[in-house]
Amino acid sequence: MTRKYFGTDGIRGTVGQSPITPDxxxxxxxxxxxxxxxxxxxxxxxxGKDTRISGYMLESALESGFNSAGVDVVLLGPLxxxxxxxxxxxxxxxxxxxxxxxxxxxxxxxxxxxxxxxxKLDDAWELAVEAALEEAPVWAASADxxxxxxxxxxxxxxxxxxxxxxxxxxxxxxxxxxxxAAHGAAYQVAPNVFHELGAEVTSIGCAPDGLNxxxxxxxxxxxxxxxxxxxxxADYGIALDGDADRLQLVDSSGRLFNxxxxxxxxxxxxxxxxxxxxxxxxxxxxxxxxEVALRGQGIEFVRAKVGDRYVLEELDKRxxxxxxxxxxxxxxxxxxxxxxxxxxxxxVLQACVRSGKTVAQLLEGVTLFPQTxxxxxxxxxxxxxxxxxxASETKRIEAELGDGGRVLIRASGTEPLVRVMVEARDAKQxxxxxxxxxxxxx
Numbered sequence: 001m002t003r004k005y006f007g008t009d010g011i012r013g014t015v016g017q018s019p020i021t022p023d024x025x026x027x028x029x030x031x032x033x034x035x036x037x038x039x040x041x042x043x044x045x046x047x048g049k050d051t052r053i054s055g056y057m058l059e060s061a062l063e064s065g066f067n068s069a070g071v072d073v074v075l076l077g078p079l080x081x082x083x084x085x086x087x088x089x090x091x092x093x094x095x096x097x098x099x100x101x102x103x104x105x106x107x108x109x110x111x112x113x114x115x116x117x118x119x120k121l122d123d124a125w126e127l128a129v130e131a132a133l134e135e136a137p138v139w140a141a142s143a144d145x146x147x148x149x150x151x152x153x154x155x156x157x158x159x160x161x162x163x164x165x166x167x168x169x170x171x172x173x174x175x176x177x178x179x180x181a182a183h184g185a186a187y188q189v190a191p192n193v194f195h196e197l198g199a200e201v202t203s204i205g206c207a208p209d210g211l212n213x214x215x216x217x218x219x220x221x222x223x224x225x226x227x228x229x230x231x232x233x234a235d236y237g238i239a240l241d242g243d244a245d246r247l248q249l250v251d252s253s254g255r256l257f258n259x260x261x262x263x264x265x266x267x268x269x270x271x272x273x274x275x276x277x278x279x280x281x282x283x284x285x286x287x288x289x290x291e292v293a294l295r296g297q298g299i300e301f302v303r304a305k306v307g308d309r310y311v312l313e314e315l316d317k318r319x320x321x322x323x324x325x326x327x328x329x330x331x332x333x334x335x336x337x338x339x340x341x342x343x344x345x346x347x348v349l350q351a352c353v354r355s356g357k358t359v360a361q362l363l364e365g366v367t368l369f370p371q372t373x374x375x376x377x378x379x380x381x382x383x384x385x386x387x388x389x390x391a392s393e394t395k396r397i398e399a400e401l402g403d404g405g406r407v408l409i410r411a412s413g414t415e416p417l418v419r420v421m422v423e424a425r426d427a428k429q430x431x432x433x434x435x436x437x438x439x440x441x442x
Contacts (some may be wrong), residue, residue, distance in 0.1 A: 005133070006126040008413030009308040010112025012101050015054040016408045020109050022061040022251065028111065029065025029097075033146075036071060037093055037124070043094035048084035048154070049077040050100040050185040050243050053210030054109045058099045062111070063148050072147050076154040078208075080185045081112070082340035083158035089118035089337065092158070100185065100243040103220045103321075104415075118337035120309040144406045155189050161380055166346045167337040170353045173198035176234040178250075180205040180225045182218020182416050184242035190342055193239070200337035204228050205239075214241065215267070219248040219328050219341070226254045236349070241342040245308070245316035246328035247341040248350060251359055258368075259328040260287040264294065265362050266332060267322055269351035281314045281323030281331075283307070284408050287368045288423055307413060308339045327360035370403070370427035373410070373432035374420045376441045384411070384418050389440040397422065405430065409437065 005011045005019055010121045011028070013020040019028075037042040045066050046394035049055040055078075071334050074093065077082060081098045088096030104110075113121050140146070150264075187206040195201045204224060205217030216225050219241040229237040229250050237250035249257045260282070267280055279300035282290065291301045302318070304310040309330040315323050315333060324330035330344040351362060378384065390409070398407050405424035412419055420437045424430040433442040 003123070003126055003163075004130055005066055007308065008385040009102065010098075010110050011196070012104070012108060012110030014107055014108050015436075020054075020058070022057055022309060025058050025061040025111065026065040026068075027133060027137070028129070028219070029062045029070045030137050031135075032095070032113070032130050033066045033069025033071040034135075034138065036126050036133050037069065038329065042070070042072065042326060044072045044091075045095045045097055045171050046074045046076055046084060046151075047097045047099065048079040048081070048087075048185075049098065051187065051208035051213050052099075052101070052106050052109050053076050054106075055099045055331065058111070058223050060110060062097060062099070067146035067148060068139050069138070070144045070146055071147075075148060075150045077150070078172055078185050078188070079154055079158060080189060080342070082245055082336060082338050082343065083154070083161075083185075083189065085114045085118040085338045086158060086161050086336065087154060088114050088116060091151075092116070098243065102243045102245070103214055103218070104213065104243040113278070114338070120312060120338065122313075150326075150349045150352045156438075159189055159192050159196065159370060161327055162189075162342045163197060163281050166197055167350055167354070170350060172347045172349060172353070175176035175349070175353075176200045176202075176232065178204060178225060178228045178232055178234045178237040179201045180217050180237065180239040181244065182214050182240055182242050183208040184214065184218065184240065184244060186342065187235070187242050188242060190192060190238070190244065193342055193346075193375045199329070202228065202232050202234065204312075216315075218242065219246050221249050222250065222256050224280070225250050226256065230254055237327045238341075238345045241328070244341045245339045245346045248328050249359065251344065253360070255360060257359055257363070258326045259324050260290045260326045260368065261332055261363055261366065262328070262344065263322065263324040264290050264366055265329055265331065265346070265351055265399065267294065267297075267299065268362060270322070271349070272351075272355065277320065277322050279318060281311050281318070283311060283318060283325050284410070285421060287371060288406065289366055289368045292367045293382060304409060312338070321323060334378070369423050370424060370430045371421060371423045372427075372430040374434050374438040376420060376438050378416045379442070387440060390437065391439050393437055399440060401431070405433075407433070
């Protein structure tokens with residue numbers, strides 16, 4: 001079945017437009033509550049959010065919707081998405097809910113869910129919720145209504161969890177870091193994690209006002225971090241996105257490392273410790289150089305659909321622990337159940353401390369193939385899959401590239417965009433081919 005509301009990462013859109021309206025979100029929570037009550041008599045749901053001004057409104061709607069179905073609510077306040085996943089598991093809650101549109105600008109917002117185990121929920125669960133949305137509400141009697149309370153020390157609990165994923169015998173002492181939280185959910189948490197592990201920390205992007213999330217800062221705007229690292233003469237800069245589930249890293253030279261490179265480094269660190277992984281999961285977008293390097297180490301590499309949920313599904317299916325995306329969504333399932341920008345950064349810094357080498361030194365020999373990615377905004381009702389000019393040009397370019405490159409064209413799961421990616425050994429060829437493909441889309 002086709003999902004009507006859920007995309008690749010929950011339900012997302014512009015606030016005030018369907019489905020991100022308070023009346024729909026109340027109905028959504030009520031429907032989710034009814035699904036939960038089919039297997040539990042008195043479920044408890046945790047709700048966290050990022051720093052968007054619309055979070056207050058949507059939080060109230062969720063609380064009312066859950067309570068009306070007889071579900072108890074625990075409010076966490078602003079907290080990174082992976083923090084909600086962790087606390088859902090630690091608190092033995094029935095479900096975790098996050099109000100966030102991740103890397104999108106503040107006019108957008110969304111709702112995503114975690115299971116009691118702190119993992120993303122599958123398509124079958126989302127379809128069950130959508131089916132419940134089509135049914136008439138069944139309001140709980142007054143005596144059976146859910147209650148709400150606030151967990152005031154949620155950030156502190158999550159800070160301690162993050163620190164626990166870093167080796168006990170190591171420290172970040174003598175390391176100077178710049179931490180950029182994108183004016184998002186990690187603004188209170190991230191600087192404290194690295195500071196408490198011994199680093200000298202300078203914070204940027206840690207002054208949210210409800211309207212500035214992801215604006216000019218964070219993983220999607222790394223120029224601010226590059227400038228700050230250079231000005232502070234820091235060893236590294238750590239950039240998170242608005243809900244802190246993705247990571248970008250900058251070194252003292254101003255070099256930016258993406259998720260593909262950091263994923264390889266996390267694998268290499270485990271190999272150095274004698275814990276050679278059987279396999280690693282990337283996505284259709286993962287740079288081919290990483291695949292080549294991993295196979296050279298005798299490690300199997302598998303591509304999943306784009307989206308960290310699909311990487312996680314593939315890891316679960318194969319019993320592997322490491323995977324990720326170039327965007328900085330990285331999974332280390334021996335550390336956390338979901339992608340976590342702070343935990344991923346700690347894994348990278350741990351590799352540096354343990355080896356005595358810089359990130360650049362650890363990545364010597366892994367030279368990324370040039371990639372060009374162009375986002376083409378679609379007109380209303382435009383069906384790019386039926387575009388004959390695009391299909392013909394794709395065939396011509398694939399023939400030109402042969403074994404020396406790839407073409408990937410896919411729809412965004414969160415925005416009305418088509419993403420055109422071309423990978424080639426030559427940067428100019430990748431750029432030229434991508435432009436030719438994008439031109440056919442108007």
